[in-house]
Amino acid sequence: MSRCILPFVSGVVRWGPDYTRPFGERRTALQVPARFDYEVATSVEEAISLLEWHGPEARLLAGGHSLIPMMKLRLAFPETLIDIHELDGDLRYIREVNGALEIGALARHQDLLDSEVIGERYPILRDAETMIADPLVRNMGTVGGSLAHGDPAEDLPAAFMALGCEVVVRGPDGERSIPIDGLQTGPFETVLDPAEIIVGARVLRAPMGSAYTKVKRRTGDYASAAIGVALDMGDGEIRDAGIGMCAVDGQTLRASGAEEILEGQRPDAELYRRAGERAAEESNPPEDARGPVEYKRDLVKVLVARALEQAVERAGGGA
Numbered sequence: 001m002s003r004c005i006l007p008f009v010s011g012v013v014r015w016g017p018d019y020t021r022p023f024g025e026r027r028t029a030l031q032v033p034a035r036f037d038y039e040v041a042t043s044v045e046e047a048i049s050l051l052e053w054h055g056p057e058a059r060l061l062a063g064g065h066s067l068i069p070m071m072k073l074r075l076a077f078p079e080t081l082i083d084i085h086e087l088d089g090d091l092r093y094i095r096e097v098n099g100a101l102e103i104g105a106l107a108r109h110q111d112l113l114d115s116e117v118i119g120e121r122y123p124i125l126r127d128a129e130t131m132i133a134d135p136l137v138r139n140m141g142t143v144g145g146s147l148a149h150g151d152p153a154e155d156l157p158a159a160f161m162a163l164g165c166e167v168v169v170r171g172p173d174g175e176r177s178i179p180i181d182g183l184q185t186g187p188f189e190t191v192l193d194p195a196e197i198i199v200g201a202r203v204l205r206a207p208m209g210s211a212y213t214k215v216k217r218r219t220g221d222y223a224s225a226a227i228g229v230a231l232d233m234g235d236g237e238i239r240d241a242g243i244g245m246c247a248v249d250g251q252t253l254r255a256s257g258a259e260e261i262l263e264g265q266r267p268d269a270e271l272y273r274r275a276g277e278r279a280a281e282e283s284n285p286p287e288d289a290r291g292p293v294e295y296k297r298d299l300v301k302v303l304v305a306r307a308l309e310q311a312v313e314r315a316g317g318g319a
């Protein structure tokens with residue numbers, strides 16, 4: 001069974017907190033969550049047991065900066081919150097192990113910004129973090145929450161998509177790794193089982209060059225569109241390019257057609273333009289307050305070219 005945070009997305013009709021009206025028939029913009037029970041986990045194993053005990057209507061609470069606003073707006077109605085903030089000792093780390101980057105689920109956005117290894121070897125993550133929300137959100141929001149929420153407008157999943165990371169999850173049956181491009185199944189929906197917890201993300205090796213670019217309506221906002229690129233180069237040619245796209249589909253998208261155009265080619269403006277055109281064709285942006293469809297497709301073209309140019313430059317390839 002997959003996990004979905006939004007009752008209307010999973011097609012289940014839910015009743016309001018006082019059972020007087022169905023979900024959706026709101027009289028006012030509510031700012032108080034519906035009633036819920038609250039537990040605090042003191043270990044990963046206890047978090048898993050609590051998830052099993054309380055069943056599929058329970059949710060983990062990490063930084064709370066995605067879940068709590070949705071609960072206040074009555075877009076999410078978890079019956080039980082299982083707070084994992086006491087698990088920092090186990091799940092808050094950023095380290096390189098045998099050349100692989102390991103980030104714990106409770107690493108905060110700000111931890112990524114402060115990390116030397118990320119600044120030096122994974123600039124795509126640093127770029128993305130400088131553009132996520134504001135210092136308040138970055139001090140609380142976690143990597144695990146960003147991945148588990150399944151929001152197509154979250155930046156980190158697109159950056160991780162370009163890097164080709166694995167998401168490490170633990171549940172009643174033990175630990176497993178999910179490739180990042182297999183994590184989301186739709187808007188706010190992932191392949192996580194209800195009793196599974198994300199324990200971290202693993203990037204197997206640092207790319208030679210990487211970059212993240214984003215256009216948003218104002219500082220601190222989610223993206224109208226954002227693009228992450230990670231690549232290796234050899235003999236002046238691009239190899240192993242990864243492109244992750246944010247906010248231009250119902251889920252975080254990999255631009256695999258554009259990646260194919262790049263591989264084995266010498267980088268120049270014309271190549272970037274062709275890759276951007278292909279990525280725009282692969283995108284399926286929603287029309288919403290962040291812009292009309294054609295505008296967002298245009299953004300994809302421009303941002304792919306911009307991110308590629310920067311990633312190639314950082315790889316020392318020149319264009």
Ligand SMILES: Cc1cc2nc3c(=O)[nH]c(=O)nc-3n(C[C@H](O)[C@H](O)[C@H](O)COP(=O)(O)OP(=O)(O)OC[C@H]3O[C@@H](n4cnc5c(N)ncnc54)[C@H](O)[C@@H]3O)c2cc1C
Pocket residue numbers: 005059060061062063064065066067068069105109131132133134137140141142143144145146148149153154155156196197198199220221222223
């Ligand atoms: C004003 C504002 C602006 C923002 N702007 C941006 C932005 O520009 N870009 C961006 O990317 N994000 C943005 N965010 C979101 C922010 O980055 C969140 O902190 C992050 O998305 C979720 O992390 P969290 O720890 O707060 O998750 P929570 O809100 O605690 O949880 C989110 C979901 O993930 C689940 N979950 C949490 N941790 C785990 C885990 N370890 N394993 C399994 N499930 C888990 C929860 O049960 C819940 O369903 C913004 C948020 C706010 C409030």
